[in-house]
Amino acid sequence: MRKEALIRWLFLGTAALSIVISALIVLTLARETFTFVTQVDLSSLWSEGWFPRRDLYDIRTLFAGSVLVTLVAMVVAAPLGMGAAVYLAEYARPRVRRALKPILEILAGIPSVVLGFFALTWISPEIVQRMNDEAALFNLMAAGIGVGLLVTPLVASIAEDAMKSVPTALREASYGMGARKVTTAVRVVIPASISGLVAAFILGISRAIGETMVVAIAAGASGGSLFSMNVFERGQTMTAAMASMAGGTDAVKGAGLTFQSLFFVGMMLFLLTLLLNMVAGRFVRRVRQKY
């Protein structure tokens, strides 16, 4: 009996530990964010760019960068991911499916630093600069496409799960009415799994916002960036801004609030992804309830 209790406490301890760590992370974020917000000159939050070492913390720059990259990423990932999901769930024969699913998972496992260099050395010159010959080598567009490729397997996998969870009986009902495969996919399976598909999309956005390495490498801005809404120019996202500062060896800590600004950006990132994940979770629950 004592042994039983001991084991119970052991597992409780491991479970509790992960909660404690999460809480500590949030706490640290919150404390430094508080320091930053109370001490910063509020006008510097709305200036010409993000140059933390010069005490310019224009948050629009980072937002614009993140939004643009995410937008490009989803323009790539949504059709690719959904298309792959429809193919896997509705068209692929079991054997093809068994072969393709692991490949998709391998794609999801490519280290983002590799994709970052791929974005910089191939996507940027071969795709982006051909689209627009005035594009800089480092640009948000290439970063966005790279992030899109990274997010595609995630979107595909969640969307496929959602479509697979639509009962076969519904497909049979549709085929029995003389519907073709496309009709069944578009008019029956997709509407029946729409909440799961929306969830896949939102989680994709959440992942795209959080992606760091691809942007840090391919978008090119190190340290600071001017405000820009042009995807063909270099730019800075929230994540890449944090990485480029934290990665530098020079006095991140010394110069005024530079160090604290990292936590401020981190906090916003955290809240944003938390919100998106919660919304996605609600959609997933809705699709589960239906069947």
Place this chain on the structure above:
Amino acid sequence: MPPDSKLKAKKGIPTAQRLDISRSPSDVSLTEQEPVPVFEVDDLSVYYGAFRAIRNVGMTVCERQITSFIGPSGCGKTTLLRCFNRMNDLVDIARVEGSILYHGINLYHPEVNAVEVRRRVGMVFQKPNPFPKSIYDNITFGPKIAGLKGDMDEIVERSLRRAALWDEVKDRLKDSAMGLSGGQQQRLCIARALAVNPEVILMDEPCSALDPIATGRIEDLMEEIKSEYTIIIVTHNMQQAARVSDMCAFFTAEVNETSDTRTGILVEFDKTEKMFSNPADERTENYVTGRFG
């Protein structure tokens, strides 16, 4: 113009032949006639991979009759039923040998389009499977994908009336079909099948998930629409077969000696009356009297 003619395959079923089955209720003649064959099954075997599910089935299904398939579980009744609208096509490893003629045309001819077949030969499944859409959208699904223009409101009302569901749902057509009771859902599925104006309706144990009252309603409904449709029903309920069907086929499964599998065979096919009172085969008699199965 009868809606059927719009369903003609662009390519697919050769048209000029005996396939002009544009029907309307007025075709029904009141005089007793020689029954017209709809399906002629000849030496049909179905395989799933190397496994033979049914073998050497031969039978003729006639127009505006209810034909029932009875027999113990695993004797291939559903497999055979799904041959009539080529639903077995959806199973990759399924393969059909022999032939099923539908008004003289081999359903498994390479030029026959399964989609066109299914618009003429509708299906009602074991478990009610309405789409998670409104009642209205469930009915209009078939006509819309078939490209029927027509007045959808009218199609919805006519189909629901024929399926004896109109009075119960007419005030909530926009509500989700998932909110209906099991029996109502199954009648909705029948109405949905009727909405594309098929000639044949295949029913795969349509009442197995329903209570006796709902079952009685479905049986009444079958009796009612029989004057316009040809119905084939698979059932585990012998009383149901005896009550509703004109013709009855008894299947059984034989155990294969080389492997531990079962292959369904057709034992006897005759008028239901005869099958239940004076069957020719001993196995049929044992089954219908409850001594086996």
